[in-house]
Amino acid sequence: DGGITQSPKYLFRKEGQNVTLSCEQNLNHDAMYWYRQDPGQGLRLIYYSQIVNDFQKGDIAEGYSVSREKKESFPLTVTSAQKNPTAFYLCATESRLSTDTQYFGPGTRLTVL
């Protein structure tokens, strides 16, 4: 973190509702990523974006959507089509000058009630 903010820190959702998680960065990094973390598991890639107005699916994109209208922002929407959305969601950024080092935000914990 330190330049990457995620909000809210905790989010509760009822089944059937869409929710949007915010990720903002002031590092002037070109690439942004969304990962999902489940207990006892590593991080799995949901979506990533290397430039504005372009994004790619990761390994587990089903039930999620993203947009990249500004360099600083990469919001993630968890739709009602995501069958098991309760997890810890992490946003990361990567500079084109160091095109492999990723820095993470503090995360958002989503709980479906």
Place this chain on the structure above:
Amino acid sequence: GENVEQHPSTLSVQEGDSAVIKCTYSDSASNYFPWYKQELGKGPQLIIDIRSNVGEKKDQRIAVTLNKTAKHFSLHITETQPEDSAVYFCAAYSGSARQLTFGSGTQLTVLP
């Protein structure tokens, strides 16, 4: 695609002892290997990394070694302290895929 395996899943050591965590990767095209430390409820923080043209890198009490031939890399923490207790993740970066693939994590507990 890339597959990263990490061992052990849990590790307990006495304060002052050393800790070693090992990872193997499958894609020979992977060329960058970071290690992250994650404290409870927080995002992972990069603690050290190594590129494929280097065999070892050290930063104070932390070191990473890379064996490209065997496709494995390891994290070494010496003189462990209670504040080293956390989950540690290894990762491998494939330049062709432009993606990081993470290991499943190691819960390190340093006992006082």
